[in-house]
Amino acid sequence: MVFEYAPAPESRSVVDIRGSYGLFIDGEFVDGHGEPFKTINPADEAVLADVACADEADVDRAVKAARIAFERVWGPMPGAERAKYLYRIARIIQERSRELAVLESIDNGKPIRESRDVDVPLVAAWFFYYAGWADKLGHAGFGPDPKPVGVAGQVIPWNFPLLMLAWKIAPALACGNTVVLKPAETTPLTALLFADICRQADLPPGVVNIITGAGDTGRALVAHEGVDKVAFTGSTDVGRQIARTLAGTSKKLTLELGGKAANIVYADAALDQAVEGIVNGIFFNQGHVCCAGSRLLVQESVAEEVLERLKARMATLRVGDPLDKNTDIGAINSAAQLDKIRELSAAGEQEGAGRWSPPCQLPDRGFWFAPTLFTGVAQSHRIAREEIFGPVLSVLTFRTPEEAVTKANNTPYGLSAGIWTEKGSQILWTAQRLRAGVVWANTFNKFDPASPFGGYKESGFGREGGRHGLEAYLNV
Amino acid sequence: MSERMTKRMSDRLAVRKTYKLYIGGAFPRSESGRSYPVTDTKDRFVANASHASRKDVRDAVSAARKAFGGWSGRTAYNRAQILYRIAEMLEGRRDQFITELRHTGASKTQAANEVDAAIDRWVWYAGWADKISTVAGAANPVSGPFFNFSTPEPTGVVGIIAPDSPLLGLVSVVAPAIVTGNTTVVIASEPAPLPAITLAEVLATSDLPGGVINILTGHRTELAPWLASHMDVNAIDLTGVPDADVPSLEDAAAGNLKRVFRASEDWADDPGTARMTAFLEVKTVWHPVGV
Incomplete structure (x- = not known):
C-alpha cells in the first residue's frame, strides 16, 4: 500500500x-x-x-x-x-x-x-x-x-x-x-x-x-x-x-x-542529523539564502555514505505549490533568478562536475528548479566560487581538519559556516579557524533577534x- | 642622525644610523633604491629616510598576511605580555626618542611628555588584550535549545596611514590594531618618519613576531592608494590622511569592502575602545543543547 x-x-x-x-x-x-x-x-x-x-x-x-x-x-x-x-x-x-x-x-x-x-x-x-x-x-x-x-x-x-x-x-x-x-x-x-x-x-x-x-x-x-x-x-x-x-x-x-558557506561534515558526525542539516542548509527557502550552506565539505572516508543518504533524503523533498502545507521547496523568486541558477548549473556541468537531481515533477507555469547537487567539484569551478542563490549544492571532499578549514576559508566571502562532528574540541577548534561571522555547529540556518548576524x-x-x-x- | 645632536665631548666622528623600512621583522631598504631627506624645523638635514614603493607595500602586506595566523592564534595573555614588553623596551630608549622628537620641533619638556605618554599607551593597550572579548563579546539568550555565544576576532591585515604625531599618534593607532590579533602595514608620517623606524627597532627586540607591524616611510600620496586598493588588506585606518584624499581612498577601499576607520583626536585624551572595535569581527557560534 x-x-x-x-x-x-x-x-x-x-x-x-x-x-x-x-x-x-x-x-x-x-x-x-x-x-x-x-x-x-x-x-x-x-x-x-x-x-x-x-x-x-x-x-x-x-x-x-x-x-x-x-x-x-x-x-x-x-x-x-x-x-x-x-x-x-x-x-x-x-x-x-x-x-x-x-x-x-x-x-x-x-x-x-x-x-x-x-x-x-x-x-x-x-x-x-x-x-x-x-x-x-x-x-x-x-x-x-x-x-x-x-x-x-x-x-x-x-x-x-x-x-x-x-x-x-x-x-x-x-x-x-x-x-x-x-x-x-x-x-x-x-x-x-x-x-x-x-x-x-x-x-x-x-x-x-x-x-x-x-x-x-x-x-x-x-x-x-x-x-x-x-x-x-x-x-x-x-x-x-x-x-x-x-x-x-x-x-x-x-x-x-553574499556568501558561499562551507558546511563541513567530519567522519564522526551523526550522519542522519548531518544530512538533515545539509538539506536545511541549502534547500531552505529554495537556497535563496545569503548564508546557505552551498559548499558541502565532507570528509573523504564518509563521503560515499553521506552522498547516498543525502540523495535518498533529497528524493523525498516535495517541490511545488508554496501554499501547500506539505511543500518543502517552493518557487524560484523570479525569471531572472531562475536564469542565473540555470546558467551557473550549466557552467558546473561544462566545467566537469557531476550533476544529479532526484526525479521530481515541476509545475508547468511559474519558476521552478529541482533540488540539485554537484559532485566532483573543484575549488576553481564557478559553482564552488560564485553564489548561486538557488537549490544547488556543490560537494567537495577533504581528508584532514586543516584541509577542511583551508578549503572553507578559500573564498572572498565570510558570512557563515557549518560544522558537523560529535567531538566537542573539534567543533571549537574548527569554529575558531573559520573566517565567518556565524558558525552553526550541529545545526544550520538558525536565526534569533538576540544573536548577532553578519559577515x-x-x-x-x-x-x-x-x-x-x-x-x-x-x-x- | 646629525652630528650636531650627538656630538660628544671628544671630537670623535659619530656613527650615523641608516633609516630603513621594517618589513617581516627585517630592515630592508626600499626595493626602489630611493630615499628622501628628512629635515628639522629649521630645514637642516637630519637623515635620509627610505622612500618606499608600491612593491614595498605589497611585500609588507604579504609579510603581514603571513604573520596573521600566528599572531591571532597567540593567547591573549601572550599578546598582552608582548605589548607590555614593547613598553619596557621603549622606556629603555626614552632619551633617544626625546632627541628624535626634538628634531620635529618639540621642546625638551614636550618631547619627554610625548615619549612618556607613548610608553604609557602601550601599557594601557597591553592590558586590553585579555579583556576586550569580555567587553565586546556576549552569551546570547536565543529562544530555543541552543548555546549561542559571540566573540570578537581580529579583522585580519589592517593598513594604517599614521598621523603626523610621530610617536604618540603612531603608537595610538598601531597598538589598538595589533593588541586584538590583527597584523598591520603602517605608512609613517611623511615629514617625521624617523621615530617610526626607531620604534621598529624597539619592536624588533620585544618578542613581537616579524610581520605583525610593518612600517614604511615615503610619500603618503604615492603609497596610500596602493594600500587602500590592495585586495589582501581587510581594513584601513585613514587617520593620517588629509580630508581631500579621503573620498578617493574610500572609493579604492570599497573594491574588497575594507572596513574603513578614520578619527582625528587629541592623542592625550583617553583613547576609549573605538580603535580596537573598528578592527574586530564578531563571530557567533551556535550549538544545540540536548542529551
Whole structure:
C-alpha cells in the first residue's frame, strides 16, 4: 500500500490584495511618479498588483518626512514610549501572522511552512526584542546616553522580504531613528502590509516610510544627502557600488552581502542529523539564502555514505505549490533568478562536475528548479566560487581538519559556516579557524533577534541582532 | 642622525644610523633604491629616510598576511605580555626618542611628555588584550535549545596611514590594531618618519613576531592608494590622511569592502575602545543543547 500526500493548500482568503499600491510616505499612501511596475506570483506568474515606483522627487519627499518625524517626534520621544510603539507592532504582527505568512508566500514563492513557522514568528520576535532596548540604550555599552543617527535609508532583498524589513526597522526605531525603506521590486507586498500595521499601531507619520521601486529608486535613496545612515542587504556587487557612492561622505554604512558557506561534515558526525542539516542548509527557502550552506565539505572516508543518504533524503523533498502545507521547496523568486541558477548549473556541468537531481515533477507555469547537487567539484569551478542563490549544492571532499578549514576559508566571502562532528574540541577548534561571522555547529540556518548576524571579508560589515545590532543605529 | 645632536665631548666622528623600512621583522631598504631627506624645523638635514614603493607595500602586506595566523592564534595573555614588553623596551630608549622628537620641533619638556605618554599607551593597550572579548563579546539568550555565544576576532591585515604625531599618534593607532590579533602595514608620517623606524627597532627586540607591524616611510600620496586598493588588506585606518584624499581612498577601499576607520583626536585624551572595535569581527557560534 502506498501512501500519497493529498493536497493541503493554505487558504488565500485571509489576504486581500489590492489592484494597485502607492508609496507610504508620511503616514499616507500616495502616488509615485516613476513608471509603476507589476508584482507577480512566481508560482504561477499571475499578476498580483500594480505597484508605484518612487522617482527622485518621491525619495526626497520620503526622506524629508522622515527628517521632520525624527526631529519633531521620534528623536525627542522618551525611549519608554518608543518601546511601547514597537511592542504594539510586535503584537499586531502576531495577530495578523497568518495573513502576513500567506501574502509572503504568494509574493515570494516560499513554502507556507517556512513563512508561517520561520519568517513571521521571527519578525514578531525581532520587534519584541528591540522594543525592550529602546529605553535601555544607556546600558548597552555605547556610553551613558547614546544618540540616534537620524534618518536611515534601508534597502532590502527579496529572499526574506518581511524578515529583512524587521531586521532593519526594529533596531533603527528602537534607537530613535526614522526610516525610509525600499523593499525589493519583486516582493513589495508584505512591506506595504507592514505600512498598514504601522497605521494600526498609531505610529506617528513619517517614522516609517516605505518606497517601492527598482535599482534606480534604491540608488536615489542611498545617495540622498538627507540620509544619515545606509543599511543594505543584498549582493556583494551592489554593496560595493553603495560603498563607492558613500565614499567621502559622513554617512554610516552597514552591509550584509553574499556568501558561499562551507558546511563541513567530519567522519564522526551523526550522519542522519548531518544530512538533515545539509538539506536545511541549502534547500531552505529554495537556497535563496545569503548564508546557505552551498559548499558541502565532507570528509573523504564518509563521503560515499553521506552522498547516498543525502540523495535518498533529497528524493523525498516535495517541490511545488508554496501554499501547500506539505511543500518543502517552493518557487524560484523570479525569471531572472531562475536564469542565473540555470546558467551557473550549466557552467558546473561544462566545467566537469557531476550533476544529479532526484526525479521530481515541476509545475508547468511559474519558476521552478529541482533540488540539485554537484559532485566532483573543484575549488576553481564557478559553482564552488560564485553564489548561486538557488537549490544547488556543490560537494567537495577533504581528508584532514586543516584541509577542511583551508578549503572553507578559500573564498572572498565570510558570512557563515557549518560544522558537523560529535567531538566537542573539534567543533571549537574548527569554529575558531573559520573566517565567518556565524558558525552553526550541529545545526544550520538558525536565526534569533538576540544573536548577532553578519559577515567577514566581502560578505559585508556590521552586525544585525543582539546588543551588537544597536551600534549601526547609534551615533557612536 | 646629525652630528650636531650627538656630538660628544671628544671630537670623535659619530656613527650615523641608516633609516630603513621594517618589513617581516627585517630592515630592508626600499626595493626602489630611493630615499628622501628628512629635515628639522629649521630645514637642516637630519637623515635620509627610505622612500618606499608600491612593491614595498605589497611585500609588507604579504609579510603581514603571513604573520596573521600566528599572531591571532597567540593567547591573549601572550599578546598582552608582548605589548607590555614593547613598553619596557621603549622606556629603555626614552632619551633617544626625546632627541628624535626634538628634531620635529618639540621642546625638551614636550618631547619627554610625548615619549612618556607613548610608553604609557602601550601599557594601557597591553592590558586590553585579555579583556576586550569580555567587553565586546556576549552569551546570547536565543529562544530555543541552543548555546549561542559571540566573540570578537581580529579583522585580519589592517593598513594604517599614521598621523603626523610621530610617536604618540603612531603608537595610538598601531597598538589598538595589533593588541586584538590583527597584523598591520603602517605608512609613517611623511615629514617625521624617523621615530617610526626607531620604534621598529624597539619592536624588533620585544618578542613581537616579524610581520605583525610593518612600517614604511615615503610619500603618503604615492603609497596610500596602493594600500587602500590592495585586495589582501581587510581594513584601513585613514587617520593620517588629509580630508581631500579621503573620498578617493574610500572609493579604492570599497573594491574588497575594507572596513574603513578614520578619527582625528587629541592623542592625550583617553583613547576609549573605538580603535580596537573598528578592527574586530564578531563571530557567533551556535550549538544545540540536548542529551
